[in-house]
Amino acid sequence: MIGSTVHLARNLRAGFVLAREGALSLVDPSALPPSARVALRVARLIERRDVGDGAARLSTALTRLGPSYVKFGQFLATRPDIVGVAAARDLERLQDRMPPFPRAEAVRMVELALGRPLDAMFLDFGEPVAAASIAQVHKARVRTPEGEEIVAVKVMRPGVREGFARDLQAMRAAARLFERVVPDAKRLKPQEIVEALARSVAVEMDLRLEAAAVSELAENTRDDPDFRVPKPEWDLTARDVLTTTWIDGIRLNDIAAIEAAGIDRVALARTVIQSFLRHAIRDGYFHADMHPGNLFVDDLGRLVAVDFGIMGRLGMKERRFLAEILLGFIRRDYLRVAQVHFEAGYVPPHHSVEDFAQAIRAIGEPIHDRRADEISMAKLLTLLFEITALFDMATRIELVMLQKTMVVVEGVARNLDPKLDMWGTSEPVVRTWIERNLGPLGRVEEAGRGLWTLGGVLANLPDLALRAERILRQLEDSTSKGFELRPSSVHAIGRAEARGHRWGNIALWVIAALLAVLAFH
Numbered sequence: 001m002i003g004s005t006v007h008l009a010r011n012l013r014a015g016f017v018l019a020r021e022g023a024l025s026l027v028d029p030s031a032l033p034p035s036a037r038v039a040l041r042v043a044r045l046i047e048r049r050d051v052g053d054g055a056a057r058l059s060t061a062l063t064r065l066g067p068s069y070v071k072f073g074q075f076l077a078t079r080p081d082i083v084g085v086a087a088a089r090d091l092e093r094l095q096d097r098m099p100p101f102p103r104a105e106a107v108r109m110v111e112l113a114l115g116r117p118l119d120a121m122f123l124d125f126g127e128p129v130a131a132a133s134i135a136q137v138h139k140a141r142v143r144t145p146e147g148e149e150i151v152a153v154k155v156m157r158p159g160v161r162e163g164f165a166r167d168l169q170a171m172r173a174a175a176r177l178f179e180r181v182v183p184d185a186k187r188l189k190p191q192e193i194v195e196a197l198a199r200s201v202a203v204e205m206d207l208r209l210e211a212a213a214v215s216e217l218a219e220n221t222r223d224d225p226d227f228r229v230p231k232p233e234w235d236l237t238a239r240d241v242l243t244t245t246w247i248d249g250i251r252l253n254d255i256a257a258i259e260a261a262g263i264d265r266v267a268l269a270r271t272v273i274q275s276f277l278r279h280a281i282r283d284g285y286f287h288a289d290m291h292p293g294n295l296f297v298d299d300l301g302r303l304v305a306v307d308f309g310i311m312g313r314l315g316m317k318e319r320r321f322l323a324e325i326l327l328g329f330i331r332r333d334y335l336r337v338a339q340v341h342f343e344a345g346y347v348p349p350h351h352s353v354e355d356f357a358q359a360i361r362a363i364g365e366p367i368h369d370r371r372a373d374e375i376s377m378a379k380l381l382t383l384l385f386e387i388t389a390l391f392d393m394a395t396r397i398e399l400v401m402l403q404k405t406m407v408v409v410e411g412v413a414r415n416l417d418p419k420l421d422m423w424g425t426s427e428p429v430v431r432t433w434i435e436r437n438l439g440p441l442g443r444v445e446e447a448g449r450g451l452w453t454l455g456g457v458l459a460n461l462p463d464l465a466l467r468a469e470r471i472l473r474q475l476e477d478s479t480s481k482g483f484e485l486r487p488s489s490v491h492a493i494g495r496a497e498a499r500g501h502r503w504g505n506i507a508l509w510v511i512a513a514l515l516a517v518l519a520f521h
Helices: 002-020 034-046 056-065 067-076 085-092 103-114 160-181 190-204 207-220 255-260 265-283 316-331 334-343 353-367 377-390 397-416 422-438 440-459 461-481 487-519
Strands: 124-131 135-144 147-156 241-245 285-287 295-297 303-305 311-313
Touching: 002 034, 002 056, 002 160, 056 067, 056 085, 067 085, 067 160, 067 190, 103 124, 103 135, 103 147, 103 241, 135 241, 147 207, 160 190, 190 207, 207 241, 207 265, 207 285, 255 265, 255 397, 265 285, 265 303, 265 316, 265 397, 265 422, 285 397, 311 397, 316 334, 316 377, 316 397, 316 422, 334 353, 353 377, 377 397, 377 422
Parallel strands: none
Antiparallel strands: 124 135, 135 147, 147 241, 285 311, 295 303
């Protein structure tokens, strides 16, 4: 009960800030039940009159609420199906920047995490050069067998785990309430979204996992001549500290510096797109935060990525789905694009493949009447996901993350080369993967994997048979006795249901009443 009260208080504060900054103006009242509409109207009474127009209100409110909500906002930027396209675009600009904590505190964290005095590990340890909600980065020097090396040391912010844990519990409570009072909320999977955020933050808060992400991406791209990542220093890495080689390069949004260095902007734009597609389609593992601040070009013209806290992973089914969709649009084979959706199980089988292909044609045909540099692959995928919603396609978080990353990557590439032909740039990567994995050699390898799996199943048949026999006996015993619920159980279930609905309505009216009181003070 105390925990529920605390969560309610935290969510009341969040609701007040959202209402005060005008973020609730983005909520569509027609999607809410009558009681929630009344609460929304009352909450908007406290809206500041000088708030700006548009979705910027949401990012302002989340910034005021603190680091956990900034992270939540960045995560929601990958879900335009929930917050709307305008809000998602605004949230993409939400900056995860915080004032740095003192160097002395960072030194204490490093020594505690690595179990050694700072002087025994580093020749020099500078002031913070960048600070975010979870960690900050220091420039340092270490001694190596070859001499000295400059490194980047990422240090976890003190107390950040406790703060995120508190806010995540409040978000879980809010998601449960949202599902209870909004009939269509379950389709949007709010509880699943909060849990996905919790997993993402948990990964970001263990810097050993980020080091592993750097290592895996480096292994995947070791033969790519135009892309590289920093190298983790494992002996100077722990849960709260990550040390990697320092990257000297030019940020990709510094066009003047890129031109002054004599780097080919057109070739670099192609590298950005092709590297991202290789990582996503070829490797199934991609950097999901490829904004210009995380991308550099080195003195050899190679693309360099940093900050691997947010990564995306695609299984073979998703990779085939993406590759065949892109190739289908390139070849104007809309029926094949539709069939891929059905084969992947993303669109329910009661829909017509031909009707779905017709809807996809409405997206694809207009792009073929435009110049190559006018066609946006990211926009096309956005429209595709909007169409699929009409055909009851369930939200696939990994695909939406991929699509949103593609939006950012395409923006970076077009900033380098405004006349970039996205389709011509993408086609070699997509075609090569399809020929390799869906051609004769790929079919043979897939058959081999299937035989290996079948062999494992056959080896386990005796054990499976024994389990099946036990389950059948239990079912026979249950059937002979019959299934029944005692009257006390039936009453308990009824009381629980009534209590759930009652608390949902009470919470809504408490929020509305408190907001109304605050409005007149």
